[in-house]
Amino acid sequence: MxxxxxxxxxxxxxxxxxxxxxxxxxxxxxxxxxxxxxxxxxxxxxxxxxxxxxxxxxxxxxxxxxxxxxxxxxxxxxxxxxxxxxxxxxxxxxxxxxxxxxxxxxxxxxxxxxxxxxxxxxxxxxxxxxxxxxxxxxxxxxxxxxxxxxxxxxxxxxxxxxxxxxxxxxxxxxxxxxxxxxxxxxxxxxxxxxxxxxxxxxxxxxxxxxxxxxxxxxxxxxxxxxxxxxxxxxxxxxxxxxxxxxxxxxxxxxxxDVGSWDAVVDVVDGQGSDGPLEIKGKHNFVFGREGKMYSFVGTEDLILVDTADAMMVVKKGQSQEVKQVVEVLQKQGSSLTKDHVFEKRPWGAFEILRDTDHFKSKVITVNPRSQISYQSHSKRAEHWIITRGQGEVVLNDQVIPVKAGSHVFIPIGAKHRIRNTSDEMIEFVEVQLGTYFGEDDIVRYQDDYKRT
Incomplete structure (x- = not known):
């Protein structure tokens, strides 16, 4: 079939x-x-x-x-x-x-x-x-x-x-x-x-x-x-x-149909997973971040959901009402209903570490044998520090080999891309400095995925 x-x-x-x-x-x-x-x-x-x-x-x-x-x-x-x-x-x-x-x-x-x-x-x-x-x-x-x-x-x-x-x-x-x-x-x-x-x-x-x-x-x-x-x-x-x-x-x-957090709790509890630390409390549940410690004191039947940019606490049995939180945020025009601080791209992924009015930082990974688009930015310069893997950076048509520990500065307006030439993931930290850090400040000159 x-x-x-x-x-x-x-x-x-x-x-x-x-x-x-x-x-x-x-x-x-x-x-x-x-x-x-x-x-x-x-x-x-x-x-x-x-x-x-x-x-x-x-x-x-x-x-x-x-x-x-x-x-x-x-x-x-x-x-x-x-x-x-x-x-x-x-x-x-x-x-x-x-x-x-x-x-x-x-x-x-x-x-x-x-x-x-x-x-x-x-x-x-x-x-x-x-x-x-x-x-x-x-x-x-x-x-x-x-x-x-x-x-x-x-x-x-x-x-x-x-x-x-x-x-x-x-x-x-x-x-x-x-x-x-x-x-x-x-x-x-x-x-x-x-x-x-x-x-x-x-x-x-x-x-x-x-x-x-x-x-x-x-x-x-x-x-x-x-x-x-x-x-x-x-x-x-x-x-x-x-x-x-x-x-x-x-x-x-x-x-x-995993239609609510109560449904998630039912499945996870059925698998006998370890829960949070509870002091004078019971039946609390956490869907949180790996490596982070969670504890409850004097509470019962709470569901806590923790992501990088939002936290939600709901009483068990009432998680269908979480959609009302989304409705309020949508009316407020919040991006929290649409995007995470991480994003997958055809060539790999990135996660935003800090986003301020004077700089923005990310961790970026590029898949083996992949490359980002050949691009430039009109409102920001970038510092790239390679933390894992190896490849090459193309900067205004100059090819620069890079590996863990390498640093490359990309001035405002410079054409640039990073290319993973190996069979392992390449990872780097990007720090942006300038007047605007939106994802739409990109001019693409060549792209393997035909994006404009």
């Missing part, structure tokens, strides 16, 4: 770790990022595809490189229009490329599945149903009366779906749990590409018509996406299918 990873969303309820330009699927919430875990889990199913936003291209490609995953097909959406346009475009592309008879599995990038064998068993069962023309959803067997998920009602005697239910009240959720015929809707679907496209043609003719304009080389993707409505695949297709068209395969796979 063709496993497709849908990688979108902003994960505002996991702020301050998850941010708009570094959403939760890329955050190392557990031993690895959720997207890495998803890619590893799905790569055994078949040739991987990823559908994600163009703004996440650098993070996505860096993630694939870290996992040494090659020949992964990608579709970069120019603008987020929810899951229905993403699935319609995917189906159109596959059919256009002669893969209409292939079974496709669509999986969110930001869910945690701890029982992989149960996942594989459910997918294999769903694949058999999809081969016969059904559209199949994986239903998560509920273990408590959750009010934050939609539910799928399945026929007792078959895999047929009787009805989708919106997020219920607690009383209704308890009835769903007691019945045994209701399953959480986790947004995982399996289908033949051509069958899904036919459903769009029948149930969403406007979306189908827009998707059919897509050229095989995706050269008009921007134009196509501009016409799409913003609608989920559930509303557009799934909830409109008859019981004969839609099936549900139940799965008990230790699943979590």
């Amino acid at each position: 063709i496993p497709v990873i849908l990688s979108g969303g902003s994960g505002t309820r996991l702020w301050p770790v998850s941010r708009a330009n570094f959403p939760k699927q890329f955050c190392d919430l557990f031993d690895d990022s959720l997207q890495s875990l998803t890619l590893k889990r799905c790569q055994g199913l078949g040739p991987l595809w990823i559908v994600t936003g163009s703004g996440l291209k650098t993070l996505t490609e860096a993630n694939l490189k870290e996992l040494n995953l090659q020949n992964v097909s990608t579709i970069y959406e120019p603008v987020a229009k929810n899951t229905a346009p993403a699935v319609a475009v995917l189906a159109q592309v596959l059919v256009t490329r002669g893969l209409g008879e292939e079974v496709v599995g669509v999986f969110p990038s930001d869910h945690l599945i701890q029982n992989k064998e149960s996942f594989y068993q459910a997918v294999r069962s769903a694949e058999k149903l999809a081969q016969n023309g059904a559209i199949v959803t994986l239903g998560i067997k509920p273990d408590h009366p959750a009010t934050g998920y939609g539910y799928i009602q399945k026929d007792k005697a078959s895999n047929k779906v009787l009805k989708f239910h919106e997020k219920p009240s607690l009383e209704t959720a308890e009835k769903f749990l007691a019945s045994g015929d209701f399953f959480w809707n986790a947004g995982m679907f399996i289908f033949k590409a051509k069958v899904m496209l036919e459903k769009f043609q029948k149930l969403q003719p406007d979306i189908y018509k827009i998707a059919s304009q897509l050229k095989a080389d995706l050269s008009n993707l921007d134009e196509v996406y501009a016409q799409f409505p913003n609608i989920s695949i559930d509303y557009a297709i799934m909830e409109k299918l008859s019981s004969d068209e839609l099936s549900c395969v139940p799965a008990d796979m230790a699943w979590s």
Whole structure:
């Protein structure tokens, strides 16, 4: 089959770790990022595809490189229009490329599945149903009366779906749990590409018509996406299918959508991880910085999340309300909802150490055999001190070999770049001096990644 990873969303309820330009699927919430875990889990199913936003291209490609995953097909959406346009475009592309008879599995990038064998068993069962023309959803067997998920009602005697239910009240959720015929809707679907496209043609003719304009080389993707409505695949297709068209395969796979800090706590506590130092306190939890000591005195049931530029404390059971913090910060125009002090780039990464009105300092790493763009700055000079690795600096077309301990001064207006000529990471500290330190004070003369 063709496993497709849908990688979108902003994960505002996991702020301050998850941010708009570094959403939760890329955050190392557990031993690895959720997207890495998803890619590893799905790569055994078949040739991987990823559908994600163009703004996440650098993070996505860096993630694939870290996992040494090659020949992964990608579709970069120019603008987020929810899951229905993403699935319609995917189906159109596959059919256009002669893969209409292939079974496709669509999986969110930001869910945690701890029982992989149960996942594989459910997918294999769903694949058999999809081969016969059904559209199949994986239903998560509920273990408590959750009010934050939609539910799928399945026929007792078959895999047929009787009805989708919106997020219920607690009383209704308890009835769903007691019945045994209701399953959480986790947004995982399996289908033949051509069958899904036919459903769009029948149930969403406007979306189908827009998707059919897509050229095989995706050269008009921007134009196509501009016409799409913003609608989920559930509303557009799934909830409109008859019981004969839609099936549900139940799965008990230790699943979590990791939709809040309470959900993170549940997983981490279940792994028996060491907690903070507690004096006359209990059941406190920290997601903090490595090497930093945390202690609680006289407090209970607190969640503390600590990053380089923000700290958040919330009472257990109330972490869904963290999104309100994000809403307030957005109204204030704060960059804290968008960016971290670190940023990944196609060639490597940097982390801001200090950002003042008279200087700015960073730690910058450049990947093996990579180089930054050949560039200049009109408002700042830079001092580079190499701390690890070796390579060469090009300064106004002069090539200067560098290694750990080397120092290079880059005057205002000078053309410059650093090139890693080795198979190891090169690291250096950059200190900027001038009148403006914004990332937009860059003129690029040559760039391996075609940035302007």
